[in-house]
Amino acid sequence: MPVPVSGLGDMAEGGNNSGVLQVRLVTPERVLLDATADAVELPSMSGYLEALYGHAPLLAELGAGEVRLHGGSSADQKFFVAWGFVEVLPERVTILAETAMHPDEINLGKAEDLLKQAEKTYAEAGDNQAMYDEANTLMRQADEMIASAQGKSL
């Protein structure tokens, strides 16, 4: 268990000193998860990162991938997120995700459709950089979705 950096643990109001993270996963529709965990893995845009208790304050954009919780009351749940945003505070992690679901809720057919659509966009992009970017994002999302559904996510 990481030792909280002195002072950081009490910084936010209502902060706890229990050494566990309060984790919330919020989607546009509702608050999907409100639990405690020892550690959270997050698919940031620049690669996976893991937050433990006492982490320095961080804001990061999330790409497509899996949010994984460990320990606490989280029961080691996993969630697939497509785009999101995370705020890490020493005793709290709040994830804003545009799409979030359990890996077993993923519709494989839909994911493959998405992949095809992305490939089509890519083929049609011509010299339009924005379309390439969009195609790449979609492709990554579809790949991650399929990997997550098959339990092969990195």
Next chain:
Amino acid sequence: MANVLDLRRRIRSVKNTRQITKAMKMVSAAKLRRAQERALQARPYAQMLSNVLESLVRRTDLYNEATGEIMHPLLVEREEKSVLLVVIAGDKGFAGGFNSNIGKAAQKFIDERVKLGQNVDLESVGKKAIGFYKKKYAAANYERTEEHYDNDLSTHFETIRHRAQQVEVTGEHTDFLVKTEFEAVSKLSHSIIERYERAEIDAVYLVYNEFKSVISQRIVVEKLLPIRKLGSHEITASEVLSDEQREAAAKAATSEGISVNEPEETQIEKEAKKFGTAEVDYIFDQAPERLFRHLMPRYVTTQIFHALLESVASEHAARMTATDAATKNAGDLIDSLSLTMNRVRQAAITKEIIEIVSGAAAL
């Protein structure tokens, strides 16, 4: 005077109507409860998103220091020559003045703009709005051009708008109201943003029913783009319920056990307000400018999503009130018909007695 049989038949028919409106009221109340719940659950996300944006605004330069240009296209203000109005109505009638009030507010906006010589595009949401504007205004005409340049194998696409009339309908949406999904709304907002960036439109307005509680609703015209101040609703016109309507709504709600007060803030909502605003130096995983660019379109989507959820809740509330009034009216009608029927019957009996008595007296 009608005979007893006719009256009895009419009473039976009104009773049936009352049964139906009563059932409709109960259905609307259940749907309202669910819609209210959904609108409530959607709040933390919207709050957090605008918080993050606000805190990013403090950390990024919105203006280019050298040229003074605004860094994000959605913040650029232009003279309003063409405006887009998103009209959010309902799918079904039987909701009192819900649809017609929205229509009135929208028409007022359109007329004002047309008088100023501006072009107005319409994006109609809900079957009632679609049907109304389809008859009234022409659909917009878009052309997608393909071009091939020499020495270049790829194809270049461009979308050109051919505007024929001052008021045109650019889009129709039916699937938002039954099941409001973020993904579908996202498509609409992307198309709006794209048109805004292309300068096809210079401002975007929403007209919808804002829902605070059953008795506190109003029709608002809200400016969506350009964004002037984050996290706030820029209302340009509004119309509140009359006291009479409010009373009727309150009565309908209490009979179904729905609270007329604004729901209280939950713990999560309170914490959502603090999201991204801790007085610390955050480490930014990506450059704040980049985050800002990615967040802006999502902010617009959230605003529309929010408006839709509120409108749906308002619609159910309006239908509940309307059907409650209909149930009450049916009851009154039954009472007055029963009174007439009893009178007619009594008159017939009296007449018969008189006949018998005078017959006996004649003997």
